[in-house]
Amino acid sequence: MATYQADDGWDALGDPSRRAIVACLAERPRAVGELAQELPISRPAVSQHLKILKDAGLVTDQAAGTRRVYRLNPAGVAALRDQLETFWNRALDSYQDVAEQPTEEIP
Amino acid sequence: MATYQADDGWDALGDPSRRAIVACLAERPRAVGELAQELPISRPAVSQHLKILKDAGLVTDQAAGTRRVYRLNPAGVAALRDQLETFWNRALDSYQDVAEQPTEEIP
DNA sequence: AGTATCTGTACGTCGTAGCTTACGGTTCGT
DNA sequence: ACGAACCGTAAGCTACGACGTACAGATACT
Numbered sequence: 018m019a020t021y022q023a024d025d026g027w028d029a030l031g032d033p034s035r036r037a038i039v040a041c042l043a044e045r046p047r048a049v050g051e052l053a054q055e056l057p058i059s060r061p062a063v064s065q066h067l068k069i070l071k072d073a074g075l076v077t078d079q080a081a082g083t084r085r086v087y088r089l090n091p092a093g094v095a096a097l098r099d100q101l102e103t104f105w106n107r108a109l110d111s112y113q114d115v116a117e118q119p120t121e122e123i124p
Numbered sequence: 125m126a127t128y129q130a131d132d133g134w135d136a137l138g139d140p141s142r143r144a145i146v147a148c149l150a151e152r153p154r155a156v157g158e159l160a161q162e163l164p165i166s167r168p169a170v171s172q173h174l175k176i177l178k179d180a181g182l183v184t185d186q187a188a189g190t191r192r193v194y195r196l197n198p199a200g201v202a203a204l205r206d207q208l209e210t211f212w213n214r215a216l217d218s219y220q221d222v223a224e225q226p227t228e229e230i231p
Numbered sequence: 232a233g234t235a236t237c238t239g240t241a242c243g244t245c246g247t248a249g250c251t252t253a254c255g256g257t258t259c260g261t
Numbered sequence: 262a263c264g265a266a267c268c269g270t271a272a273g274c275t276a277c278g279a280c281g282t283a284c285a286g287a288t289a290c291t
Contacts, residue, residue, distance in 0.1 A: 031138020043214040089215040103204040107150040116140040190288045
Protein backbone atom coordinates (compact mmCIF):
# COMPACT_ATOMS: atom_id res chain seq x y z
CA MET A 18 0.00 0.00 0.00
CA ALA A 19 1.91 2.89 -1.40
CA THR A 20 5.30 1.83 -0.07
CA TYR A 21 6.79 3.33 -3.21
CA GLN A 22 9.47 0.66 -3.79
CA ALA A 23 12.13 3.28 -4.42
CA ASP A 24 14.65 2.50 -7.14
CA ASP A 25 16.64 5.13 -5.26
CA GLY A 26 16.92 6.88 -8.57
CA TRP A 27 15.14 9.65 -6.71
CA ASP A 28 17.67 9.63 -3.92
CA ALA A 29 20.32 10.00 -6.58
CA LEU A 30 18.70 13.14 -7.99
CA GLY A 31 18.06 14.45 -4.50
CA ASP A 32 21.49 16.08 -4.39
CA PRO A 33 22.13 19.38 -6.22
CA SER A 34 25.66 18.37 -7.21
CA ARG A 35 24.38 15.19 -8.79
CA ARG A 36 21.68 17.08 -10.65
CA ALA A 37 24.38 19.38 -11.98
CA ILE A 38 26.36 16.36 -13.12
CA VAL A 39 23.31 14.93 -14.86
CA ALA A 40 22.68 18.28 -16.54
CA CYS A 41 26.28 18.34 -17.77
CA LEU A 42 26.12 14.80 -19.08
CA ALA A 43 22.82 15.56 -20.82
CA GLU A 44 24.70 17.98 -23.06
CA ARG A 45 27.58 15.73 -23.91
CA PRO A 46 29.50 12.76 -22.44
CA ARG A 47 32.46 13.77 -20.33
CA ALA A 48 35.30 12.38 -18.27
CA VAL A 49 35.56 12.71 -14.51
CA GLY A 50 38.17 15.45 -14.66
CA GLU A 51 36.13 17.49 -17.09
CA LEU A 52 33.11 17.34 -14.82
CA ALA A 53 35.13 18.36 -11.77
CA GLN A 54 36.51 21.27 -13.74
CA GLU A 55 33.03 22.69 -14.30
CA LEU A 56 31.73 22.10 -10.81
CA PRO A 57 32.63 23.76 -7.50
CA ILE A 58 33.62 20.44 -5.94
CA SER A 59 36.76 18.34 -6.03
CA ARG A 60 37.41 15.47 -8.42
CA PRO A 61 37.05 12.69 -5.82
CA ALA A 62 33.68 14.17 -4.86
CA VAL A 63 32.58 13.90 -8.47
CA SER A 64 33.81 10.33 -8.53
CA GLN A 65 31.68 9.46 -5.51
CA HIS A 66 28.62 11.05 -7.04
CA LEU A 67 29.17 9.21 -10.30
CA LYS A 68 29.27 5.92 -8.42
CA ILE A 69 25.87 6.68 -6.90
CA LEU A 70 24.43 7.76 -10.25
CA LYS A 71 25.78 4.62 -11.86
CA ASP A 72 24.26 2.37 -9.18
CA ALA A 73 20.96 4.15 -9.74
CA GLY A 74 21.18 3.36 -13.43
CA LEU A 75 21.19 6.98 -14.50
CA VAL A 76 24.64 7.01 -16.09
CA THR A 77 26.95 4.55 -17.82
CA ASP A 78 30.74 4.55 -17.86
CA GLN A 79 33.21 3.52 -20.51
CA ALA A 80 36.97 3.23 -20.27
CA ALA A 81 38.81 5.35 -22.83
CA GLY A 82 42.54 5.07 -22.34
CA THR A 83 43.51 6.42 -18.95
CA ARG A 84 40.30 8.36 -18.79
CA ARG A 85 36.77 7.15 -18.04
CA VAL A 86 33.94 8.66 -20.01
CA TYR A 87 30.52 8.89 -18.41
CA ARG A 88 27.32 9.45 -20.33
CA LEU A 89 23.65 9.73 -19.46
CA ASN A 90 21.52 6.59 -19.51
CA PRO A 91 18.21 7.37 -21.27
CA ALA A 92 16.62 4.20 -19.87
CA GLY A 93 17.15 5.31 -16.28
CA VAL A 94 15.76 8.75 -17.00
CA ALA A 95 12.75 7.26 -18.75
CA ALA A 96 12.02 5.08 -15.72
CA LEU A 97 11.69 8.10 -13.48
CA ARG A 98 9.60 9.85 -16.10
CA ASP A 99 7.15 6.95 -16.16
CA GLN A 100 6.74 7.06 -12.40
CA LEU A 101 5.88 10.74 -12.55
CA GLU A 102 3.43 9.92 -15.30
CA THR A 103 1.70 7.48 -12.97
CA PHE A 104 1.48 10.05 -10.20
CA TRP A 105 0.14 12.55 -12.66
CA ASN A 106 -2.62 10.25 -13.89
CA ARG A 107 -3.72 9.30 -10.41
CA ALA A 108 -3.74 12.94 -9.38
CA LEU A 109 -6.08 13.69 -12.24
CA ASP A 110 -8.55 11.19 -10.82
CA SER A 111 -8.36 12.97 -7.49
CA TYR A 112 -9.08 16.21 -9.26
CA GLN A 113 -12.17 15.26 -11.15
CA ASP A 114 -14.11 15.51 -7.89
CA VAL A 115 -13.32 19.13 -7.28
CA ALA A 116 -15.72 20.90 -4.94
CA GLU A 117 -17.11 17.62 -3.77
CA GLN A 118 -17.57 19.12 -0.36
CA PRO A 119 -19.19 22.58 -0.32
CA THR A 120 -16.73 25.00 1.19
CA GLU A 121 -18.32 27.25 3.78
CA GLU A 122 -15.19 28.88 5.06
CA ILE A 123 -16.63 32.33 5.57
CA PRO A 124 -19.48 32.41 8.11
CA MET B 125 25.77 26.58 -18.69
CA ALA B 126 24.01 23.69 -17.06
CA THR B 127 23.48 25.33 -13.70
CA TYR B 128 20.19 23.48 -13.50
CA GLN B 129 18.16 26.23 -11.80
CA ALA B 130 16.68 23.82 -9.29
CA ASP B 131 13.01 24.33 -8.41
CA ASP B 132 13.99 22.25 -5.37
CA GLY B 133 11.10 20.07 -6.36
CA TRP B 134 13.82 17.45 -6.66
CA ASP B 135 15.10 18.14 -3.18
CA ALA B 136 11.54 17.61 -1.99
CA LEU B 137 11.37 14.16 -3.59
CA GLY B 138 14.84 13.32 -2.36
CA ASP B 139 13.47 12.03 0.92
CA PRO B 140 11.84 8.57 1.13
CA SER B 141 9.21 9.71 3.60
CA ARG B 142 8.15 12.52 1.31
CA ARG B 143 7.96 10.15 -1.64
CA ALA B 144 5.72 7.90 0.44
CA ILE B 145 3.51 10.89 1.22
CA VAL B 146 3.32 11.78 -2.46
CA ALA B 147 2.44 8.20 -3.31
CA CYS B 148 -0.34 8.24 -0.71
CA LEU B 149 -1.73 11.53 -1.97
CA ALA B 150 -1.62 10.24 -5.53
CA GLU B 151 -4.25 7.67 -4.57
CA ARG B 152 -6.57 10.03 -2.78
CA PRO B 153 -6.46 13.32 -0.84
CA ARG B 154 -5.90 12.92 2.86
CA ALA B 155 -5.59 14.84 6.10
CA VAL B 156 -2.37 15.06 8.11
CA GLY B 157 -3.49 12.57 10.72
CA GLU B 158 -4.48 10.02 8.11
CA LEU B 159 -1.08 10.23 6.47
CA ALA B 160 0.72 9.86 9.79
CA GLN B 161 -1.39 6.81 10.53
CA GLU B 162 -0.13 5.05 7.41
CA LEU B 163 3.50 6.05 7.79
CA PRO B 164 6.12 4.94 10.32
CA ILE B 165 6.75 8.52 11.44
CA SER B 166 5.03 10.85 13.87
CA ARG B 167 2.36 13.38 12.95
CA PRO B 168 4.55 16.47 13.41
CA ALA B 169 7.10 14.89 11.10
CA VAL B 170 4.42 14.51 8.44
CA SER B 171 3.46 18.13 8.97
CA GLN B 172 7.03 19.26 8.37
CA HIS B 173 7.29 17.20 5.22
CA LEU B 174 4.02 18.58 3.93
CA LYS B 175 5.33 22.11 4.40
CA ILE B 176 8.33 21.30 2.24
CA LEU B 177 6.19 19.61 -0.40
CA LYS B 178 3.85 22.60 -0.42
CA ASP B 179 6.70 25.08 -0.85
CA ALA B 180 7.95 22.95 -3.74
CA GLY B 181 4.54 23.21 -5.37
CA LEU B 182 3.92 19.48 -5.31
CA VAL B 183 0.88 19.52 -3.01
CA THR B 184 -1.93 21.89 -2.14
CA ASP B 185 -3.77 22.20 1.15
CA GLN B 186 -7.36 23.02 1.93
CA ALA B 187 -8.96 23.68 5.29
CA ALA B 188 -11.86 21.35 6.06
CA GLY B 189 -13.21 22.03 9.51
CA THR B 190 -10.55 21.33 12.10
CA ARG B 191 -8.72 19.16 9.64
CA ARG B 192 -6.53 20.15 6.73
CA VAL B 193 -6.79 18.11 3.57
CA TYR B 194 -3.74 17.83 1.34
CA ARG B 195 -3.87 16.74 -2.27
CA LEU B 196 -1.34 16.26 -5.04
CA ASN B 197 -0.67 19.17 -7.38
CA PRO B 198 -0.57 17.86 -10.98
CA ALA B 199 1.13 21.04 -12.19
CA GLY B 200 4.13 20.52 -9.91
CA VAL B 201 4.45 16.91 -10.97
CA ALA B 202 4.20 17.87 -14.63
CA ALA B 203 7.02 20.39 -14.18
CA LEU B 204 9.41 17.69 -13.02
CA ARG B 205 8.25 15.42 -15.80
CA ASP B 206 9.08 18.07 -18.39
CA GLN B 207 12.60 18.46 -17.02
CA LEU B 208 13.19 14.73 -17.32
CA GLU B 209 11.84 14.95 -20.83
CA THR B 210 14.50 17.55 -21.64
CA PHE B 211 17.25 15.39 -20.21
CA TRP B 212 15.94 12.47 -22.16
CA ASN B 213 15.95 14.34 -25.47
CA ARG B 214 19.45 15.68 -24.98
CA ALA B 215 20.70 12.26 -24.05
CA LEU B 216 19.34 10.92 -27.31
CA ASP B 217 21.55 13.39 -29.16
CA SER B 218 24.53 12.12 -27.22
CA TYR B 219 23.61 8.63 -28.18
CA GLN B 220 23.35 9.02 -31.89
CA ASP B 221 27.15 9.09 -32.04
CA VAL B 222 27.66 5.69 -30.53
CA ALA B 223 31.04 4.12 -31.21
CA GLU B 224 32.47 7.40 -32.38
CA GLN B 225 35.81 6.40 -30.92
CA PRO B 226 36.98 2.86 -31.71
CA THR B 227 37.31 0.94 -28.46
CA GLU B 228 40.49 -1.08 -28.24
CA GLU B 229 40.26 -2.12 -24.64
CA ILE B 230 41.75 -5.58 -24.96
CA PRO B 231 45.35 -5.58 -26.21
C1' DA C 232 -18.17 28.42 28.47
C1' DG C 233 -15.67 24.41 28.51
C1' DT C 234 -13.81 20.41 26.24
C1' DA C 235 -12.04 17.54 22.70
C1' DT C 236 -9.88 17.05 18.26
C1' DC C 237 -6.88 18.39 14.72
C1' DT C 238 -3.03 20.93 13.35
C1' DG C 239 1.38 23.94 13.03
C1' DT C 240 5.71 25.36 15.22
C1' DA C 241 9.89 25.62 18.41
C1' DC C 242 13.59 23.11 20.21
C1' DG C 243 17.07 19.68 21.13
C1' DT C 244 19.15 15.24 19.61
C1' DC C 245 21.12 12.03 16.57
C1' DG C 246 22.32 9.87 12.41
C1' DT C 247 24.21 10.37 7.97
C1' DA C 248 25.35 12.43 3.57
C1' DG C 249 28.74 15.31 1.32
C1' DC C 250 33.30 17.17 1.10
C1' DT C 251 38.46 17.37 1.33
C1' DT C 252 42.96 15.33 1.85
C1' DA C 253 45.93 11.47 1.16
C1' DC C 254 47.08 7.21 -0.89
C1' DG C 255 47.28 3.28 -4.27
C1' DG C 256 46.34 1.42 -8.92
C1' DT C 257 46.22 1.58 -14.03
C1' DT C 258 47.39 3.29 -18.58
C1' DC C 259 49.96 6.13 -21.97
C1' DG C 260 54.24 8.40 -23.36
C1' DT C 261 59.46 8.96 -23.60
C1' DA D 262 61.96 1.38 -17.31
C1' DC D 263 60.71 5.65 -15.47
C1' DG D 264 57.54 9.38 -15.04
C1' DA D 265 53.17 11.64 -15.85
C1' DA D 266 48.23 11.79 -16.12
C1' DC D 267 43.86 10.08 -14.78
C1' DC D 268 40.96 7.76 -11.78
C1' DG D 269 38.85 5.11 -7.54
C1' DT D 270 38.84 4.35 -2.56
C1' DA D 271 39.80 5.00 2.61
C1' DA D 272 39.76 7.88 6.49
C1' DG D 273 38.14 11.76 8.83
C1' DC D 274 35.66 15.87 9.70
C1' DT D 275 31.73 19.00 9.41
C1' DA D 276 27.16 20.33 8.64
C1' DC D 277 22.60 19.60 7.64
C1' DG D 278 18.34 17.21 7.74
C1' DA D 279 14.92 14.09 9.80
C1' DC D 280 12.72 12.83 13.92
C1' DG D 281 10.28 13.03 18.52
C1' DT D 282 8.59 15.67 22.46
C1' DA D 283 6.36 19.61 24.13
C1' DC D 284 3.65 23.60 23.56
C1' DA D 285 0.26 26.94 21.40
C1' DG D 286 -3.54 28.10 18.19
C1' DA D 287 -7.95 27.09 15.78
C1' DT D 288 -12.35 24.88 15.13
C1' DA D 289 -16.42 21.88 16.19
C1' DC D 290 -19.35 20.00 19.72
C1' DT D 291 -22.19 19.78 24.22
